[in-house]
Amino acid sequence: MAEKEKNVDLSTAARLSVAPMMDWTDRHCRYLHRLLSPRALLYTEMVTSPALVRGGALHLLAYNPEEHPVALQLGGSDPEELAAAARLGAEAGYDEINLNCGCPSDRVQSGTFGAVLMKHPELVADCVAAMRAAVTVEVTVKCRIGVDDQDPEEVLPDFLDKISAAGCRRVTVHARKAWLQGLSPKENRDIPPLDYPLVLRMRQAFPDLHLSINGGITSLDQAEALLAQGLDGVMVGRAAYHEPGNMLCGADARIWGQPGGLDAEAAALAMLPYIERHVSAGGKLGQVTRHMLGLFQGRAGARAWRRHLSENAHRPGAGPEVVREALALLAPEAA
The missing domain is CATH 1.20.120.1460 (Four Helix Bundle (Hemerythrin (Met), subunit A))
Structure with a gap:
């Protein structure tokens, strides 16, 4: 398999992306997905900034050069440490650095990052600004529509406003709340109801943002329908993992109108x-x-x-x- 060109337009690649999924989207998984779709944007599993910066776990940054375009997802909440981790990711050659503001697990809550950051948009903005100052590659955010008893109609636009003011230009929104208390991470992927209309309204409210939607997308038909409604991108999670052939074979022709990818x-x-x-x-x-x-x-x-x-x-x-x-x-x- 020939090495892919790095100089790709990430906004175009992000029309279809495969979500970062812990224990799943490792380098072997991404190599397979790249064979099926040469154009989709691929994400690593979340790597925590403390592991890289304090723990020196640089082996977590290993990937195959054929994976480009590939983004590194970071977890953390300290702007200075995230900036250092982002620098390590950029030096490793990742095309994008993504900040996780959506994972609801107990482990990330105890570290004050992941979905709990929806409660701290000013801190997220500070993290984005610090990361952007540290690297030349694009810094993006993946978030929820809110957590716990927050009103997404109020929380999400405020969150997007603050991170866009800090220079974030591309955001992926998991169109569900996360319940930090009472639901397991697995339940948080299914039980909170999806609110696609809210994400579509955010697309209209923030015309300068590249907005991708995530959550509950199980087919290319569904992905195409969401793109047709004006969204800039669609991020697919479990369907791409459990049915990679059905989800990614033929995706390049349908999403980008270009042949590519193996059966x-x-x-x-x-x-x-x-x-x-x-x-x-x-x-x-x-x-x-x-x-x-x-x-x-x-x-x-x-x-x-x-x-x-x-x-x-x-x-x-x-x-x-x-x-x-x-x-x-x-x-x-x-x-």
């Missing part, structure tokens, strides 16, 4: 050299194939594909042959 079977074959390199370097097959389980979702033989990978990827010495064996269990696609 699911070709992508699986293209992963084989990558897997060989990973295993030869001491990695485990399952670290890669766990991201490939949903590649053929909905196709005859998909269950056998998943089962074979799940049962055999952790065998001692398992390598690319396991993927070839799993591919042989798929039914041929109808012409």
Whole structure:
């Protein structure tokens, strides 16, 4: 797979992006997604600024050059520390630095970052300003429409006003509240109701912002419909992970009107050299194939594909042959 050009227009790439998802969107996952869509904007898992700046965990910044355009998502709330972390990300070659203002987990609450930052828009503005002063790459924000008993109609426009005044020009809004008390992170992805109309109104209220929507988007049809309503971008989360073939194959033609990307079977074959390199370097097959389980979702033989990978990827010495064996269990696609 040839190395991608870095000098891409991120505003164009952000018409379709794959959300940062903890424990999921690691470098192996992103490599697969890039095979399926050459143009989509990809995000890392959230990396905390303390881990980078205080802990020196620079291995968390590792990625494959083929992943561009790729954004680093940071978690934190100290402007100076976030600026230092952003500098490390920019030096590592990331195309964008994104600040997480949406994650509702207990761990991020205790660190006063993630969704709890919706309560502190002035602090977020200070963080954005410090990060922008530290790097030349774009600094963006991913947020919720509010938390707990906040009124999103009041909170979200004030939040967007303050961060845009600090120089943020691109924002992704998860169109749900986050309940910091009473709901688990998993429940926060499903239970709070979606409010797409509010995000659409924000698009009209802030014409200078590039606004992407996130939350509950499960198909390219839905993504296209939201773009047609005037949104600048659509960010897809779990659907891109659990059904990457259905969500990303053909996305370039539909979202950008340009051919590109492999079909699911070709992508699986293209992963084989990558897997060989990973295993030869001491990695485990399952670290890669766990991201490939949903590649053929909905196709005859998909269950056998998943089962074979799940049962055999952790065998001692398992390598690319396991993927070839799993591919042989798929039914041929109808012409």
